[in-house]
Amino acid sequence: MMTSNSPPHLPEKTIAIDCMGGDIGPKVTISGINLYLHEQRKHGLGNDTNFVLCGDENAIITELKNFPDIAKISEVCHAEKIITNDTKPVAAVRMGRKSNIGVAVSAVAEGKADAVVSAGNTGAYMAISKVILKTISGIERPALAKTLPTIRGASLILDLGANTECSPQHLVQFALMGSAFASQVMEINSPSVGILNIGSEELKGNPTVQDALNLIKNIPEINLYGFVEGNDICSGTADVIVTDGFSGNIALKSIEGTAMLLKHAMKRSLSSTFIRKLGCLVAKKGFDDLKSFMDPRMYNGAPFLGLTKIAVKSHGGADAFSFSKAVGIAAKMVDSHLTDKTEEQLHLLDNK
Amino acid sequence: MMTSNSPPHLPEKTIAIDCMGGDIGPKVTISGINLYLHEQRKHGLGNDTNFVLCGDENAIITELKNFPDIAKISEVCHAEKIITNDTKPVAAVRMGRKSNIGVAVSAVAEGKADAVVSAGNTGAYMAISKVILKTISGIERPALAKTLPTIRGASLILDLGANTECSPQHLVQFALMGSAFASQVMEINSPSVGILNIGSEELKGNPTVQDALNLIKNIPEINLYGFVEGNDICSGTADVIVTDGFSGNIALKSIEGTAMLLKHAMKRSLSSTFIRKLGCLVAKKGFDDLKSFMDPRMYNGAPFLGLTKIAVKSHGGADAFSFSKAVGIAAKMVDSHLTDKTEEQLHLLDNK
Numbered sequence: 001m002m003t004s005n006s007p008p009h010l011p012e013k014t015i016a017i018d019c020m021g022g023d024i025g026p027k028v029t030i031s032g033i034n035l036y037l038h039e040q041r042k043h044g045l046g047n048d049t050n051f052v053l054c055g056d057e058n059a060i061i062t063e064l065k066n067f068p069d070i071a072k073i074s075e076v077c078h079a080e081k082i083i084t085n086d087t088k089p090v091a092a093v094r095m096g097r098k099s100n101i102g103v104a105v106s107a108v109a110e111g112k113a114d115a116v117v118s119a120g121n122t123g124a125y126m127a128i129s130k131v132i133l134k135t136i137s138g139i140e141r142p143a144l145a146k147t148l149p150t151i152r153g154a155s156l157i158l159d160l161g162a163n164t165e166c167s168p169q170h171l172v173q174f175a176l177m178g179s180a181f182a183s184q185v186m187e188i189n190s191p192s193v194g195i196l197n198i199g200s201e202e203l204k205g206n207p208t209v210q211d212a213l214n215l216i217k218n219i220p221e222i223n224l225y226g227f228v229e230g231n232d233i234c235s236g237t238a239d240v241i242v243t244d245g246f247s248g249n250i251a252l253k254s255i256e257g258t259a260m261l262l263k264h265a266m267k268r269s270l271s272s273t274f275i276r277k278l279g280c281l282v283a284k285k286g287f288d289d290l291k292s293f294m295d296p297r298m299y300n301g302a303p304f305l306g307l308t309k310i311a312v313k314s315h316g317g318a319d320a321f322s323f324s325k326a327v328g329i330a331a332k333m334v335d336s337h338l339t340d341k342t343e344e345q346l347h348l349l350d351n352k
Numbered sequence: 353m354m355t356s357n358s359p360p361h362l363p364e365k366t367i368a369i370d371c372m373g374g375d376i377g378p379k380v381t382i383s384g385i386n387l388y389l390h391e392q393r394k395h396g397l398g399n400d401t402n403f404v405l406c407g408d409e410n411a412i413i414t415e416l417k418n419f420p421d422i423a424k425i426s427e428v429c430h431a432e433k434i435i436t437n438d439t440k441p442v443a444a445v446r447m448g449r450k451s452n453i454g455v456a457v458s459a460v461a462e463g464k465a466d467a468v469v470s471a472g473n474t475g476a477y478m479a480i481s482k483v484i485l486k487t488i489s490g491i492e493r494p495a496l497a498k499t500l501p502t503i504r505g506a507s508l509i510l511d512l513g514a515n516t517e518c519s520p521q522h523l524v525q526f527a528l529m530g531s532a533f534a535s536q537v538m539e540i541n542s543p544s545v546g547i548l549n550i551g552s553e554e555l556k557g558n559p560t561v562q563d564a565l566n567l568i569k570n571i572p573e574i575n576l577y578g579f580v581e582g583n584d585i586c587s588g589t590a591d592v593i594v595t596d597g598f599s600g601n602i603a604l605k606s607i608e609g610t611a612m613l614l615k616h617a618m619k620r621s622l623s624s625t626f627i628r629k630l631g632c633l634v635a636k637k638g639f640d641d642l643k644s645f646m647d648p649r650m651y652n653g654a655p656f657l658g659l660t661k662i663a664v665k666s667h668g669g670a671d672a673f674s675f676s677k678a679v680g681i682a683a684k685m686v687d688s689h690l691t692d693k694t695e696e697q698l699h700l701l702d703n704k
Contacts, residue, residue: 231612235613247602258610279631
């Protein structure tokens with residue numbers, strides 16, 4: 001194990017982890033790393049990955065005693081101040097570089113790590129990342145994005161709440177950032193981009209989405225699908241769905257709430273009699289598949305797009321399995337050289 | 353059967369039906385009425401209901417030959433012009449009183465009917481209703497509302513797309529209209545009202561929702577819950593959920609899309625092997641319950657709230673079963689004297 005005074009260590013891939021992450025703490029985050037590595041090793045991978053573990057040094061070192069394999073590939077960086085779920089956003093931002101989130105984000109800024117993962121307060125994490133990591137030139141605001149399962153596979157939706165009010169130009173930037181992610185990380189060739197609206201006809205909606213549509217029409221690098229509606233998110237009509245953070249947050253949470261309701265309805269309908277329970281037992285493997293598909297933990301990990309470096313937000317209430325998925329997204333983003341590609345694409349536009 | 357020249361007939365309850373409704377036509381709408389009456393008669397009800405059937409007279413009379421019982425309790429009102437799904441909204445509004453929608457709405461304005469149901473173009477129907485029926489004094493804009501199933505029962509959400517941009521005052525009016533519907537039609541005692549936002553804390557969101565929250569705090573007639581998030585819609589956290597038409601439309605369609613995706617996922621997971629299919633066959637009654645719960649037709653019928661009379665929008669692609677549900681909502685709204693009660697509540701506020 002190395003301490004914070006060791007020289008920066010950067011082998012093939014290093015991920016900085018905010019081990020405190022809201023309230024989940026090193027027990028969950030380090031177990032999450034363990035699950036991530038375990039899953040990678042199943043496929044003969046994961047030997048190229050090191051970690052920078054940030055937060056309360058004593059708590060992290062204590063937890064690492066249970067994971068000697070992780071201790072060997074990790075550097076511990078102590079944070080003087082801890083942002084918890086109770087910390088007010090303003091106070092959290094003020095703690096800045098000295099906080100668990102700040103130390104983890106700084107590790108990336110200083111080149112000690114290639115990506116950062118935190119389950120801490122979204123607003124504080126976004127603000128600290130923006131200040132320390134900066135946005136890519138040409139991008140005014142980072143956006144919170146997420147891949148969601150669809151009937152056709154998976155789509156990316158952004159923004160999910162980082163920017164409650166957006167200009168048409170912001171939506172254009174989201175379209176560029178989303179396209180780069182979909183092609184580099186999701187490996188979709190020429191991903192289609194839809195703008196979320198209340199109708200698919202060009203006359204529908206508000207001036208912001210209409211202006212954004214017209215602006216994107218003039219950018220041949222973006223494969224514009226056109227307007228999409230709420231039901232198109234889960235249909236997979238477009239590979240990337242662009243929206244302001246207010247509508248995006250409401251759409252995402254409406255989807256999550258519907259999944260919860262239907263899980264509840266399934267349980268109610270299918271376990272009310274002995275015969276129904278018996279049928280479900282016979283079809284158990286099918287239900288296991290369905291349960292896994294409907295498990296929100298499978299989709300944990302929302303990247304902040306538009307930053308010069310990679311930052312991934314985990315759900316604040318994540319368990320180890322869920323956190324391992326967020327670590328996986330960060331690792332995949334590093335492997336795909338996403339930020340370089342986004343910059344290249346923006347540079348192409350600038351030179352026109 | 354009476355013709356358009358018969359004197360107005362108003363027994364206990366008369367519902368005007370736009371029989372053309374987009375493209376579904378008299379075959380669907382009149383079969384829908386038949387299903388509604390059939391369902392009512394199962395409970396010894398429905399004998400108090402008459403209809404005004406509006407649209408192409410010949411097409412309606414031809415269809416009525418299959419339903420002599422309905423012919424007996426119906427007046428046919430011919431419309432010179434028919435708004436189809438291909439009619440541009442501006443052209444549709446111009447057809448006004450002479451259109452299928454206009455004739456049906458006018459039947460209510462003239463006192464021939466107590467409520468109107470149409471599956472025609474939403475924008476045209478809303479515009480024609482607003483001009484002919486007018487809004488209740490104190491209400492600037494009507495809103496499109498819908499009851500949705502939740503874990504706790506059912507909640508009402510409005511607006512769903514009639515008003516893409518809303519002021520705080522509009523949201524307050526929606527809260528009043530929604531509360532009146534929830535107490536009168538859904539029979540919820542002192543319904544709680546939530547304002548849709550991207551977080552439940554009072555500091556979250558945009559100035560519109562924050563101002564609306566502060567305005568509603570000063571109206572003791574509204575049982576304010578506070579801010580709710582997208583996932584709260586299906587949880588049933590509040591009885592009435594108030595939002596602008598842009599976010600509301602996206603939330604509603606995101607919910608519908610998620611239900612479609614999960615239906616698809618269930619089919620895929622549960623029918624991939626013989627054993628799984630067998631299990632489902634054993635639990636068939638449970639799946640029938642679930643299918644019915646997830647059937648969007650069960651929830652068809654969105655009232656325009658805030659008008660002086662009752663108008664209900666059916667889904668444009670409705671089948672007879674689905675249309676019968678929209679007729680049922682209109683009937684229930686007449687029985688509950690909703691518009692009178694909404695006016696009373698607004699009057700109370702005015703006199704403060």
